[in-house]
Amino acid sequence: MNLTINGTQQQVDVEPDMPLLWVLRDELGLTGTKFGCGIAQCGACTVHIAGTAVRSCVTPVGSVWGPVTTIEGLGSPQQLHLIQQVWIEQQVAQCGYCQPGQIMAAAGLLGQNPAPSDAEIDAAMSNLCRCGTYPRIRTAVHAAAKALQEL
Incomplete structure (x- = not known):
């Protein structure tokens, strides 16, 4: 199976029903994407497929419909x-x-x-955080939105 991961073509020899999370972590060594619950509830495994945020723990690799971006491919050490x-x-x-x-x-x-509202941030940011950093997450999303508007 051929996949584009973080802009690089990758070939993996796995069953099509293997969760994308395990392909990323175990087959490709991209361990930035975390395992949390395995049932798409916590969001620790969130990656982008063709620009859409998805839960990789329940996404069969055979159903990947476009390029995958993980946390490792979102930015770089030189340019976050x-x-x-x-x-x-x-x-x-x-x-x-x-x-x-x-x-x-x-x-x-x-x-x-x-330019999301508080309600839109809360609806979209359904990931779980045991430390309770939700107020800081919301503040950071607003700060990033403001910075985007200033570009």
Whole structure:
């Protein structure tokens, strides 16, 4: 099976029903995408497929319909993605385990809606955070939206 992951063509020899999460982590060594619940409820496994935020733990690799972007491909150490920069500036993370999924969900939201309201942020950011950083997450999404409007 051929996939485009973070802009690079990858060939994997796996069953088509294998969850994308395990292809990313176990086959390709991209461990930034986290396993949380395995039932698409927590969001730790969020990646983008063709620009849409999806839960990779329940997405069979055989159903991937476009290029996949993981947290590793969102930005680079030399040039962080805007949402990653804002996450650091706003000191969003505590333990950090859910943050790759949170960042991917936020980037997906801003890609669809560059000026979301609080209600739209709350609806789109359905990822779970055991540390309770939801107020900082909302603040960071608003800060990123403001920065996008200023570009």
